[in-house]
Amino acid sequence: MIREKKINVSSGYRMILVLLVAQLATAYAVFAALRAISVVGIVAAVLASVVVLVCWVGFFMINPNEAKVLQLFGKYVGTTHEPGLKWANPFYAKSAVSTRIRNFESGQLKVNDSQGSPIEIAAVVVWKVFDTAEALFEVDDYEEFVQIQSESALRNLSTTYPYEPHEGEGTALRSHPNEIARALCEEIQDRLEKAGVTVIEARISHLAYAPEIAHAMLRRQQASAIIAARRLIVRGAVGMVDMALDELRDKDVVELDEERKAAMVSNLLVVLCSEESAQPVLNTGSLYT
Numbered sequence: 001m002i003r004e005k006k007i008n009v010s011s012g013y014r015m016i017l018v019l020l021v022a023q024l025a026t027a028y029a030v031f032a033a034l035r036a037i038s039v040v041g042i043v044a045a046v047l048a049s050v051v052v053l054v055c056w057v058g059f060f061m062i063n064p065n066e067a068k069v070l071q072l073f074g075k076y077v078g079t080t081h082e083p084g085l086k087w088a089n090p091f092y093a094k095s096a097v098s099t100r101i102r103n104f105e106s107g108q109l110k111v112n113d114s115q116g117s118p119i120e121i122a123a124v125v126v127w128k129v130f131d132t133a134e135a136l137f138e139v140d141d142y143e144e145f146v147q148i149q150s151e152s153a154l155r156n157l158s159t160t161y162p163y164e165p166h167e168g169e170g171t172a173l174r175s176h177p178n179e180i181a182r183a184l185c186e187e188i189q190d191r192l193e194k195a196g197v198t199v200i201e202a203r204i205s206h207l208a209y210a211p212e213i214a215h216a217m218l219r220r221q222q223a224s225a226i227i228a229a230r231r232l233i234v235r236g237a238v239g240m241v242d243m244a245l246d247e248l249r250d251k252d253v254v255e256l257d258e259e260r261k262a263a264m265v266s267n268l269l270v271v272l273c274s275e276e277s278a279q280p281v282l283n284t285g286s287l288y289t
Contacts, residue, residue: 023049030045058092068097118209128200129197154184157184173207185199
């Protein structure tokens with residue numbers, strides 16, 4: 001595996017001065033050789049001029065948050081990160097690699113969750129290159145590699161967790177976004193480690209049931225919400241009935257036998273748990289007996 005290694009290159013501004021001086025010196029040498037009519041001198045001066053001209057090819061620019069990967073005839077030499085005008089061996093092949101933070105959003109994938117329900121899911125992945133040598137030499141196209149592996153990790157994660165939690169279940173895609181984001185980030189990072197890429201953040205950007213079951217799942221969610229609300233209402237009504245009986249007994253308002261107590265409990269539960277407003281009925285028959 002090829003790992004990144006730092007390489008120091010010369011300052012381009014200093015080399016401009018050096019090459020300008022060398023260019024003037026070789027020009028003067030050519031002129032002097034021509035005056036002296038020396039064939040050897042002329043050849044040497046011309047060769048020196050050609051060498052100086054070739055050295056001008058060695059200049060290159062590095063932008064902020066960018067790296068240049070240097071190769072000599074196919075062999076990896078090193079990577080330089082320092083921005084500015086630089087100079088290196090003119091025969092070095094120089095490949096630019098951006099080290100800026102980048103992000104992309106995957107397409108909406110149609111997969112099955114852990115319970116087999118078809119869902120639509122998409123994610124946003126924030127990433128950057130941390131090892132330029134691995135990014136260039138270990139994979140064919142590291143940008144395409146990031147996208148394909150991220151979508152593959154998202155598919156695998158979707159089949160591991162259910163869309164929503166049910167009784168006795170823990171983490172779910174809809175109810176635990178932070179845990180899911182952490183798991184997704186770790187899985188993508190494991191896949192991209194060999195490409196010299198680090199994942200900064202990965203989060204689900206779209207999550208929904210597939211259209212063919214969305215209506216049925218919506219009805220199930222509504223039924224679950226109604227059951228939960230009913231359970232809360234009944235628990236509160238029982239507490240209020242118990243409190244009412246305790247108050248009547250403690251303050252000695254009225255003595256109720258078991259039959260009347262059962263009737264009172266039934267009436268209170270109907271009033272408290274009914275969806276419609278209660279219609280009171282006054283029993284006045286006992287007034288005329």
